[in-house]
Amino acid sequence: MPTARLSAATLALSTMAASALLVGCSGSVNVEKSEPKLSADKLATTVAEKLAATTGRPKPDITCPKDLVGKVGTKTRCELTADDGSTLGVTVTVSSVSGDKINFDIKADDTASPAKN
Template sequence: MIKPRLSAATWALSAVAAGVLLVGCSGSVSVGKSDPKLSKAKLADTVAERLAATTGRPKPDVTCHEDLVGKVGNTGRCTLTASDGSKLGVTVKVSSVEADSINFDIKADDAASPAS
């Protein structure tokens, strides 16, 4: 019986996904006095920092696809890319907004997509 080997990046993605799912990662960012909105760059950086803190691994490469508007229930999508090119989707969901601070939860998809 042949057992497939998983690359180090796949293991890393699995560890991040497991860490996010088990710990229930969340974040909070202060955005200023106008309508609360978090830029996709700042969101990606915050998600990467929270994932690193949750898993105890180096900060991953995260890209978010749109700004996150600070309204409870709003969601956004980000992508974590491993060194081998495989990708793991991440959803952020606004849990509360307090003055100029957006609080959100982070949940990784169940499975990574292979490198293209």
């Protein structure tokens, strides 16, 4: 019977997720519009920076498919991709909005998905 093993990158992703969950992670960004909105690219950059600061590891490769609207409770899903192609989901939730500043919490999934072949 074959034994499943985690790759080093998948293990690192799981460790990073666990670290982010234990420490907690949040961020905030100032935006300059009447309806606060953070672009998907800026969100991905901010999430990567916050995860790196929380875990003490280099900035991960993060992609976010859509802009984040500055309304409390709004959620979006981003994806962290490791060097070996394995991925980890990251949920971003708006916790508060003050004028043009969007504050949000970041929560990484508990487990990584293996690389797609």
